[in-house]
Amino acid sequence: MTTLSFRTQKREQLLDITAEVDALVRKSGVRDGICFVWSLHTTCGVTVNENADPDVGHDLAAKMAQLVPRDDPLYRHTEEGNADAHIKTSLVGTCATLPVSDGKLLLGTWQGVFLAEFDGPRTRRLAVTVLPVPGPAPR
Amino acid sequence: MTTLSFRTQKREQLLDITAEVDALVRKSGVRDGICFVWSLHTTCGVTVNENADPDVGHDLAAKMAQLVPRDDPLYRHTEEGNADAHIKTSLVGTCATLPVSDGKLLLGTWQGVFLAEFDGPRTRRLAVTVLPVPGPAPR
């Protein structure tokens, strides 16, 4: 397992980490396998979405902020003022699972991997494991 | 890794792909393991839900359309008119991870696997890997 660190710049931000994750996959020597990227935090997640147009990340953060606003009389976890960030993290998820083929991430044409920051700016740690998939057994 | 192709019929649709995924698992020869199903797209995801009553899929698509409408002044990714589909894809996720036991998918009584289309009708490609889990090592 390897750890990656990222510094986010805003409270809510989709940070493209595709290049860093793919570099780890290439370095791992795994040809065919699966790459797991974990957030070790409870107020940021990991997600896969389009990275060609940065507006996609903006829209995701903006819509989630509207659906799950920072302040809401419903919330009891109010001391840190980040109840919304916890909720968004469970909606987006804390693990991205990605196919590895030919020694690199297999992503669709428009897909990228994002750290989904909901309570930044902060330094965030992600754990990454690249698991080899054994070839088919001889029959 | 294998690729499956599906043609969706509507803009928003939960398409039951359980039989196709299970057929791949059976063909793989893996007795005990894990099956990964990936969407290689950014406007459709993969999810697990009830497939006995098709109304469940309808309700999921309809409620998500209400929460994340197609048009919203918040959106900046407006050229393709599918900002909502990107957001929904991150909420549902692009990978389904499923247990394999006895050479087939281990699903709960009511569980099925669905391609969650949010910007159809389109032809969609899913990648599938069936990973064997080694038996417990002798102690």
Next chain:
Amino acid sequence: MTTLSFRTQKREQLLDITAEVDALVRKSGVRDGICFVWSLHTTCGVTVNENADPDVGHDLAAKMAQLVPRDDPLYRHTEEGNADAHIKTSLVGTCATLPVSDGKLLLGTWQGVFLAEFDGPRTRRLAVTVLPVPGPAPR
């Protein structure tokens, strides 16, 4: 694969299952690996979030109940009165994927694993697999 059973107490509840999952990981003998926790149901999921302050779980359940209310004229799956629980399950997901290091769950300081009950109280079954990750091959 192992099965864990839990009894939930309320209709909507985040039940902390970290200790039970970690006990299985320790018992498995796997030093470095990945732990998969699956809900075998369609009205409860599995999620990772803060377990230090129980208000975090309350807020997640309460906000989701507001966004996806139990009754909504949109719903067609009305006989069982749990259309909302199906939708929430797909939003949270039915599988938690967790890193294993040093023979135990590797969680961030504030992270715990939760059964996310949306249609309780019920007895729920979770499947758990602990997969060893092979060490790096000699170069």
